[in-house]
Amino acid sequence: MDFAKKRKVDNECREFNKDWMPKYFFTQVGKKAVCLLCNESVAVFKEYNISRHYATKHAGYGSTLSAAERQTRATELDRRLVRQQNVFIKAQTAQKTATHASFVVAYNIAKHSKSFCDGEFVKMCMLNVVDLVCPEQRNKFEEVSLSRRTVTRRIEAMGENLTSQLKEHVPSFQLFSLALDESTDIGDTAQLLIFVRGISENFEITEELLSMESMKGTTTGKDYFECVKNAMHTMQLPWQKLASVTTDGCPSLTGKKVGLLKRLGDRVAEVDCTRELIFLHCIIHQEVLCKSVLNMKHVVDPVVKVVNFIRARGLNHREFIKLLEDCGSDHSDVLYHTAVRWLSLGKVLRRVWGLKNEILLFLEIKGKDTEHPQLRNSEWLSDLAFLVDLFEHMNELNSRLQGKGTYAHEMFSTVKAFRVKLKLFSRQLSQNITTHFPTLKTMAPQMMTTEKYTNMISALDNEFGRRFADFQKLSTEFDILSSPFTTDFEKVPDALQLELIDLQCDSSLKEKFQSASIDKFYASLNESKFANLRKMAMKLLVLFGSTYICEQTFSTLNINKTKLRSNLTDVHVQSLLRVCTSDMQPEFKELVDNCDRPQMSH
Numbered sequence: 001m002d003f004a005k006k007r008k009v010d011n012e013c014r015e016f017n018k019d020w021m022p023k024y025f026f027t028q029v030g031k032k033a034v035c036l037l038c039n040e041s042v043a044v045f046k047e048y049n050i051s052r053h054y055a056t057k058h059a060g061y062g063s064t065l066s067a068a069e070r071q072t073r074a075t076e077l078d079r080r081l082v083r084q085q086n087v088f089i090k091a092q093t094a095q096k097t098a099t100h101a102s103f104v105v106a107y108n109i110a111k112h113s114k115s116f117c118d119g120e121f122v123k124m125c126m127l128n129v130v131d132l133v134c135p136e137q138r139n140k141f142e143e144v145s146l147s148r149r150t151v152t153r154r155i156e157a158m159g160e161n162l163t164s165q166l167k168e169h170v171p172s173f174q175l176f177s178l179a180l181d182e183s184t185d186i187g188d189t190a191q192l193l194i195f196v197r198g199i200s201e202n203f204e205i206t207e208e209l210l211s212m213e214s215m216k217g218t219t220t221g222k223d224y225f226e227c228v229k230n231a232m233h234t235m236q237l238p239w240q241k242l243a244s245v246t247t248d249g250c251p252s253l254t255g256k257k258v259g260l261l262k263r264l265g266d267r268v269a270e271v272d273c274t275r276e277l278i279f280l281h282c283i284i285h286q287e288v289l290c291k292s293v294l295n296m297k298h299v300v301d302p303v304v305k306v307v308n309f310i311r312a313r314g315l316n317h318r319e320f321i322k323l324l325e326d327c328g329s330d331h332s333d334v335l336y337h338t339a340v341r342w343l344s345l346g347k348v349l350r351r352v353w354g355l356k357n358e359i360l361l362f363l364e365i366k367g368k369d370t371e372h373p374q375l376r377n378s379e380w381l382s383d384l385a386f387l388v389d390l391f392e393h394m395n396e397l398n399s400r401l402q403g404k405g406t407y408a409h410e411m412f413s414t415v416k417a418f419r420v421k422l423k424l425f426s427r428q429l430s431q432n433i434t435t436h437f438p439t440l441k442t443m444a445p446q447m448m449t450t451e452k453y454t455n456m457i458s459a460l461d462n463e464f465g466r467r468f469a470d471f472q473k474l475s476t477e478f479d480i481l482s483s484p485f486t487t488d489f490e491k492v493p494d495a496l497q498l499e500l501i502d503l504q505c506d507s508s509l510k511e512k513f514q515s516a517s518i519d520k521f522y523a524s525l526n527e528s529k530f531a532n533l534r535k536m537a538m539k540l541l542v543l544f545g546s547t548y549i550c551e552q553t554f555s556t557l558n559i560n561k562t563k564l565r566s567n568l569t570d571v572h573v574q575s576l577l578r579v580c581t582s583d584m585q586p587e588f589k590e591l592v593d594n595c596d597r598p599q600m601s602h
Helices: 003-019 047-057 067-111 118-133 135-142 148-172 221-234 260-271 283-293 297-311 314-327 344-354 356-366 378-401 408-430 450-467 475-482 494-504 507-515 518-524 531-541 548-560 570-581 588-594
Strands: 026-029 032-035 175-184 190-199 205-215 242-247 278-281
Touching: 067 118, 067 148, 067 570, 067 588, 118 135, 118 148, 148 190, 148 205, 148 570, 148 588, 175 221, 175 548, 190 221, 190 548, 190 570, 205 221, 205 570, 221 260, 242 260, 278 283, 283 378, 283 408, 283 450, 297 314, 297 344, 297 356, 297 378, 314 356, 344 356, 344 378, 378 408, 378 450, 408 450, 408 475, 475 531, 494 531, 507 518, 518 531, 548 570
Parallel strands: 175 242, 242 278
Antiparallel strands: 026 032, 175 190, 190 205
């Protein structure tokens, strides 16, 4: 356009603006203006650019319309443009909603240890329900992708998201502890589970799976150490903040010369020679091992032999179940004894005692009663009754020690209470008092040898004292932590004496201690006034009292990686276990936004 023509157009724009404003037919999108008449963009939303575009391409439009009609027409055109834009917005929103739903279903599949291919079954069920309830919405449910590969990718993405969330918590850790345990999966791969429990300055405790290290070769103390070191390096955990390590006590972990704990202690000493790492043996594992001191082989072996005779052969098993039905027994079957299950032996003994008459009748029918004379021996039955009651007490202790997130001082208090009970049992049995042994009480007094039982309980108590020596070293600090207002301040370490006096003389803090949880109470203490008390509380609250969480996770691993799912890779298993065990929720919105191309199912 030459200069003269441009000047003519500019004059027309100025004259046109005197009559009415053409900007009514434009809408602003960002910094640009969009013409509602031709949908073309004007570079800058300014009056001159708008007027110039209108005079050039739409000069004759609206000349016969009144101002009100032009305003109405402009509103209609604007609504039409918005509807056109919403077509793309709705499509994108529908895609994100379908992807979000896919993540939620995959999360529940992982959380409940279901097969990845169950996503397709879930979708089929959803479509069947939709066809009956709201068939007009079927297309929305069809868009949710739940194929096996999609569910696998979703679980991997959620595992990575939970890992990144854990990394965000790590810088706030004032101290942290590790719990380790190793087991072999169905593919003969040694899997080392490492859990971390960290505590922040505000006493917020984070307990998560740090890593699952797959060990294809040897499993020596050096191999374990390299796995732990790599896991800590990946998560950027500093060695100087490592407070304690809890294991199940296997030689490769606890070796004094080349074991994992020795190597970890040396590594921490290199970083800070003034710090001493706390090593704890799983309190539940120790409790189970204590029963080895009991002389009960003469009772357990015949019980196991009888149970195996009944259950090892299908015919015997079926006939025994039918016998129980005919007799109207309260129990429907006998239980197998599994040594690796903590409560197994006590439950088996209780069940055999409850079915001893039916078992004896069944053995007579089979002509095997002479092979098991113990069932008619009153002394043996007395020993069995004693063990039934004793193992019920031990199983109750074991159940109280189980649980995720339990503090070490609470677990040790439970063990101390049980030792006091053992002393009571020993004293009462020496006086032929069987109040707390109801099964033994059913036996005639002349059939019981209470002196033998008293010696067994005393030996059990001594074994508890020997095996819990590592917890006993922390007994004084545990008492201060759990009962700061009743602890004698003269018997505590020098660094805590003055702070403990100030604490015990503060009536408001005493009232708060009675109402608040222990972590909230210590978090409320003044940082400058009670610095040593807060530091001690952090160290004790962050301890793992047991490797229960590792054992629980191995159970989840065995449920997921079976003969039918043995092809699960170690990466898939780690993502699966992280989702199953985490207390954190995946950030679904971020996961959906980070999907490269949210796609509908097809």
